[in-house]
Amino acid sequence: MAYTHDSPSIEGAMVAERLLSHGYRVYLIDKEPKARISEEEMSQLRTSIGYILGHKNLKVLSETTIDKLIGHEGDFVLTVDKNGQTEQLPVGAVVITAGDDSAYINDLRSVFYLDVDENGSLRPINRDTMVTTTLRLGIFMVPVTGELRFKAAYADSAALNVISILDSEEVIFEVPVSQVDERLCGGCGTCIKTCMFKASNIDESKRLASVDVMRCRGCGNCVTSCPTGARDLLTYPTKYLHSAIEILAEYPSKGDPKLLFLLCESCGYPSLDHAGTSGMEYPASILPLGVKCGARVDTQLILEAFAKGFDGVIIGKCKEDRCQNLVGSVDLDRRANLFREILRSRGINSERLRIVGLDGCEGGKAAEEAGAFFKDLKVMEVVV
Ligand code: SF4
Ligand code: SF4
Structure with missing residues (x-):
């Protein structure tokens, strides 16, 4: 110790x-x-x-x-x-x-x-x-x-x-690591540049990316930035996130706007959890989905949500200087303009995407921001 x-x-x-x-x-x-x-x-x-x-x-x-x-x-x-x-x-x-x-x-x-x-x-x-x-x-x-x-x-x-x-005979923990699909990796090295934790490397003998599991924090930045889709996380894999969006989209919202609340597990999710355990109220059609980090939110998740019928996507991430993965929150902000540009290019009002910074215990702010977005969506033009 x-x-x-x-x-x-x-x-x-x-x-x-x-x-x-x-x-x-x-x-x-x-x-x-x-x-x-x-x-x-x-x-x-x-x-x-x-x-x-x-x-x-x-x-x-x-x-x-x-x-x-x-x-x-x-x-x-x-x-x-x-x-x-x-x-x-x-x-x-x-x-x-x-x-x-x-x-x-x-x-x-x-x-x-x-x-x-x-x-x-x-x-x-x-x-x-x-x-x-x-x-x-x-x-x-x-x-x-x-x-x-x-x-x-x-x-x-x-x-x-x-x-x-x-005192435990064995310690069992989930290793939140990224993995490489060697069939898809082209050895471009982008994941090395985007990994803050020096966990991505190129295996010179194979000319393919490899992951140092002792360093990897499972933030998902490499998954979002890999141009070939060769990276994924063992916890919250892409397939799971897409399936979860599909299932949540089936919620019957009875005419109310339906919001997907993507929440990073460090600050976003604990905040909304705090709102729930403290008895704070927010509309039932605000549907939460945890992601490992803001860094893992990519265009595919956002487009998938709109394609499946959500009226808005709100992302709850760590505040800039509080990100557990140091730059995940900043990287998400850097991608925000791209997300909005892509939505506009598909004729979707980019105001239907909102990003909020939360501390882990800000249940009140999480409920308030989501509730305000819900109200804004009620009067918002859906198409650009
Ligand atoms: S970014 Fe993707 S394709 Fe490029 S080296 Fe890393 S895993 Fe391979
Ligand atoms: S998940 Fe994060 S820490 Fe792990 S290799 Fe990818 S970018 Fe690096």
């Missing part, structure tokens, strides 16, 4: 104590040289701190930066740098207590691809029920709090999450 902080903190000490006492090896990684634990905290937790600092299974790496993390829950490799020397640490899980240091959180975000809130603090998957769980499997966080009892509770929660992974 690796644990990171901008400087060693009481929360980190608490998480480390719980994991060490459970028999695990803990790397305590700090960018600063010295601990910042208040005297009051030290006096209350002197025994715990004494226990961890002398423990044979604790390795402290101070003045160390984190370069990259590859792998999956239960089987990560964390690369760190200390004074120009790199070291690779095999870790099963990571706990982050970055406090409210937004600059440091920003650095960590580019390594761990985590979500942040409007204040620049790390954002858990759910602020009410899963406060130490992030969107990325195997990466946990301790939220900022002033009270020692809450710090202890959050440390317990983060440590228990880690223990539940490391």
